[in-house]
Amino acid sequence: PKKVTTQTVVEMKQQSEKISMLTAYDYTMARIVDQAGIEVILVGDSASNVMAGHDTTVPMTMEHMIYHASCVVRGVETALVIADLPFMSYQVTAEEALENAGRMMKEAGVHGVKLEGGKPVVETIAKIVEAGIPVMGHLGLTPQSIYKFGTYKVRATEKTEAEQLIEDAKSLEEAGCFSIVLEKIPADLAKKVTEAISIPTIGIGAGPECDGQVLVTHDMLGLNKEFKPRFLRRYDDMHSSMTNAVQQYIRDIKSGGFPNENEQYD
Numbered sequence: 001p002k003k004v005t006t007q008t009v010v011e012m013k014q015q016s017e018k019i020s021m022l023t024a025y026d027y028t029m030a031r032i033v034d035q036a037g038i039e040v041i042l043v044g045d046s047a048s049n050v051m052a053g054h055d056t057t058v059p060m061t062m063e064h065m066i067y068h069a070s071c072v073v074r075g076v077e078t079a080l081v082i083a084d085l086p087f088m089s090y091q092v093t094a095e096e097a098l099e100n101a102g103r104m105m106k107e108a109g110v111h112g113v114k115l116e117g118g119k120p121v122v123e124t125i126a127k128i129v130e131a132g133i134p135v136m137g138h139l140g141l142t143p144q145s146i147y148k149f150g151t152y153k154v155r156a157t158e159k160t161e162a163e164q165l166i167e168d169a170k171s172l173e174e175a176g177c178f179s180i181v182l183e184k185i186p187a188d189l190a191k192k193v194t195e196a197i198s199i200p201t202i203g204i205g206a207g208p209e210c211d212g213q214v215l216v217t218h219d220m221l222g223l224n225k226e227f228k229p230r231f232l233r234r235y236d237d238m239h240s241s242m243t244n245a246v247q248q249y250i251r252d253i254k255s256g257g258f259p260n261e262n263e264q265y266d
């Protein structure tokens, strides 16, 4: 298959072909997801929750993200690889943001970066794009702002926040974003945003009218038993199958059934 570029995903919107995206944080998972044919791989700062066991994405650092992103890049042949810029790596000054976006490209080898927010980061995004670094936006429930929101509830359910979100999406397109993630907003608002801009929207908990969909791979594989928001569809129950495999291994050791005569050396 041909390598997916930022141009590819923009063209997919023009041709009404839906875009598939999943997260990865390591080489093995990235390789599986890439070989399965996913178009975009996000090295999400959700690694903070999924890989490191934190409650939020706030503790993630540039060093953590560069490590995860470099592992993913080594496992990918065709997917477009985008990495999140972590909390406080792009909010202080546009110069610092550009420097960190550049590190993510040079040290990890990703094809672009994602960062959260609307109006407050528009100038920063323009600066990063100008330098030749593709940027994906992220609006709605932006997890780096969880302490401001105070809750993981659906965003933009009332008029002022919904109107602001549409304006933000237009500003992000103008600033040069090639795509925007819409997280946990009403489906009809996501539809309006998708129709209002010419770059693709990628939804998570944002209804079927987005140009593409993204889920956290560990969640959609059912590796996690506790996290079950309404938007999450589980395509497997890997928590159960992994638990069964580990328990069988333990039983085989205890019974002396592992290793057998073929699993040893003369």
Ligand code: KIV
Pocket (backbone or CB within 6 Å): 023, 042, 043, 044, 045, 046, 047, 084, 181, 183, 204, 214, 215, 216
């Ligand atoms: O960090 C992440 O996994 C994300 C996606 C859920 C969009 O930002």
Ligand code: NA
Pocket (backbone or CB within 6 Å): 044, 045, 046, 057, 084, 143
């Ligand atoms: Na993220």
